[in-house]
């Protein structure tokens with residue numbers, strides 16, 4: 001009898017360890033992401049690719065896997081944020097675009113497209129808590145969320161024309177849907193980065209927060225309003241609002257990817273990327 005009790009206790013201990021280990025596995029399985037569930041079944045997805053959350057293929061494919069997982073596990077909402085109090089994300093990784101084989105650029109671009117489709121079309125409500133600068137690809141990630149809360153004194157926008165390539169059509173559409181045709185045209189053709197205050201004025205973000213903690217309070221307020229809304233009704237309404245863009249990328253995605261790959265591979269664009277990277281390094285050297 002004594003042996004049986006001991007055995008059962010040991011088995012229970014083992015099982016409980018296994019369960020908590022599995023719970024930790026989901027949050028610890030990623031190299032560049034931390035995923036935590038709060039008490040309301042909201043997933044807090046934190047990008048943690050130091051120093052500036054540059055979006056390489058690996059970080060993007062981790063975000064893509066998490067989105068699939070959150071869909072399957074029926075989470076109640078998601079907050080996308082950054083570990084850094086200075087940068088949300090510095091956009092696509094130049095190191096995978098500069099002097100890279102077309103296959104490398106293709107993987108990068110098709111992975112961000114996969115993320116755009118999953119994030120923009122997600123059934124659960126999504127909020128971007130933007131704790132720092134969000135240029136280019138960083139801005140795109142936040143635009144795919146339903147609500148954007150940004151901390152004071154940073155910059156956000158799509159500056160891709162400055163790198164010598166045009167903004168892909170569906171990304172233009174994301175901007176138009178958010179800030180309207182006129183503002184989007186002015187911003188995209190000049191590669192304008194908006195300060196937090198300007199971004200609020202133009203509707204690129206929804207709220208300003210004084211710091212990370214207050215941004216999270218605001219994100220909770222946004223998500224809490226959906227507790228009384230039947231999820232299926234919410235999801236279908238969101239789908240109706242977003243269908244046109246989602247249909248377009250699902251039909252034409254491959255063409256957009258190939259167009260983008262050949263744009264980036266052009267010698268002139270490669271030159272501009274090299275100059276841009278050198279400029280970043282010089283700025284850093286001069287500020288040290």
Ligand SMILES: CC/C=C\C/C=C\CCC/C=C/CC(=O)SCCNC(=O)CCNC(=O)[C@H](O)C(C)(C)COP(=O)(O)OP(=O)(O)OC[C@H]1O[C@@H](n2cnc3c(N)ncnc32)[C@H](O)[C@@H]1OP(=O)(O)O
Nearest residue numbers: 054090091092093094095133135136137168170256260280
């Ligand atoms: C349907 C459509 C189909 C396909 C297309 C889909 C989507 C397209 C999406 C839209 C297009 C996106 C293109 C891009 O995103 S290109 C990237 C553009 N990014 C930028 O212009 C921002 C560049 N970075 C900065 O301005 C600053 O780094 C930043 C203000 C973010 C932070 O400044 P801070 O002073 O804090 O840090 P830095 O010293 O500048 O940076 C630290 C180190 O990180 C390196 N770095 C920064 N950004 C990048 C990057 N994007 N790629 C690679 N490396 C980067 C920087 O050089 C520093 O390196 P070290 O000197 O430390 O070695």
